[in-house]
Amino acid sequence: MSKRRPYVRSMDGWWRKNPFFVEYMIHEGTALFVAAYAGVLLAGLFRLSQGEAAWNAWLAALTNPWYIAFHLAALLALSYHTYTWFKIMPRTMPPVVVGGERLPGWVITAGGLAVAAAACLGLLALVWGMAR
């Protein structure tokens, strides 16, 4: 009879066992803020469809300190989400070959972050221009 009895270790609490996994759970967790913020914007769109009074009531509600605190927290979470998104990007896409040389990962990451920053600034400028 075989004396083999392979032992399978438990996966309980696996994400706490390695700092890399803890960071992974944090950056995945920031996706909840992305979803929550999308919910806030959708609510605004819905209130807009209900007419001017509903829209103004929604705008007034946004000035609540709790809402402002949520927006600050969401800004931090979304910034970190953006950073980690582009950090992993070189690992998730096909190689980009320029002039026979494979583009290094940090160039793809830096390019993504630059585009994200430019898009944010562009949007801010647009809203600024409309608000004036």
Next chain:
Amino acid sequence: MSDMQKTIEIEVLRYHPEKDKEPHRQVFEVPFTDDMSVLQGVQYIKDYLDGSLSFRWSCRMAICGSCGMMINGIPNLSCQTFLRDYYPARVRVEALAHFPIERDLVINMEGFIEKLESIQPYIIPKEERTLAQGEYLQTPEQLNAYEQFSSCINCLLCYAACPQFGLNSSFIGPAATALLHRYNVDSRDGGKAERMELINSEEGVFNCTAVGYCSEVCPKHVDPANAVNQNKTNSAADYFLRFLAPKGGAK
């Protein structure tokens, strides 16, 4: 110089299936010099302290892929990890995570061997060729497309780094997918359609949640996370293209 001899504590996760219900820790005092690897420390234990300690090793130079262990919780080749980097603290050594422990530091890798077979890790020629037609020719660009993914030494560090494999051992996993990709992108190969069925399956690439740790721990810079994630795109294309070309794409 014997009074200058440094010793380090090595804590080993022991498991003997004949007498142990579950693994337990055992600490050894190991004399060491600055040029000693963790593997040499473990070999010292077997040679001088406890001959019953079991572990795999062969080349001692990071090419055979046999001596992978969890060293302080990090998957690493024990031959290229040095005791001096942990001294004076204790070093914890454990069998590679996410695999069943056969005995002490020896894991059961049968599941991986089956996966390796299932990806058909050989060139399936596009067409029959006779000897008279001569050898296959490849351009440097065609070689570049797969060369990195052919460097895998099957050390299984990437599986020990993959929580999704730990949670679902039927996932084909990083190394097997990297090797699968290596053949799929080889210009001489014509087996892509067969291998894509595995990529698209329940055991396939969509088990991956892009943790990316597999590529961090790979001692050969294969970047298996890249192979897995490129094939998510390939799989999605396979799925949608069947609407355009009913006879091609995924089955």
